[in-house]
Amino acid sequence: MKTTKKELSYYRLRLETYLKDYHPHRLSDERFITARSDASAKAYEESFLSGASPDEADATALEVLFEGLHFSEHFFIEQILDNEFSDEVPAELTQKLSLLLLKNDTVKATIAKYSPDDKFDEKPEYSLLYTELTGVIQLVIENNSVLKSLKA
DSSP states (O other): HHHHHHHHHHHHHHHHHHHHHOGGGGGGGGHHHHHHHHHHHHHHHHHHHHTTOOHHHHHHHHHHHHHTTTSOOHHHHHEEEEEEEESSSGGHHHHHHHHHHHOOOOHHHHHHHHHTTTTTSSSHHHHHHHHHHHHHHHHHHHHHHHHHHHHH
């Protein structure tokens, strides 16, 4: 029983660390984190008991853990801010602004049009979303005085 608890803690920690960097808006979703961590630990156990090596079982568990999380809207927006708005947005405000923009209805609707998935960065739509979202972010920043509120 102790081994299972350690495995759960390991996968939970891995997921929370990843979410902190790439999906910080999901860190408060306790049900998601618990369900995904539990599923990963179970995948590890089943894979290992089926004859997989520990490394192979871990790879299987990590596939379960990170499924649907490879494309990060938060990180994508941070990249746009760093690449296209570095003169307007100080580096120390990039993460805060990204989180704020993720709550904006126009930004959410723009991203939703493309239905990004785990392999989205390999698709031609990736560049289209980048371009469109850059324009949307420009308008949101200009029309809502977002930067002024963050700097205050």
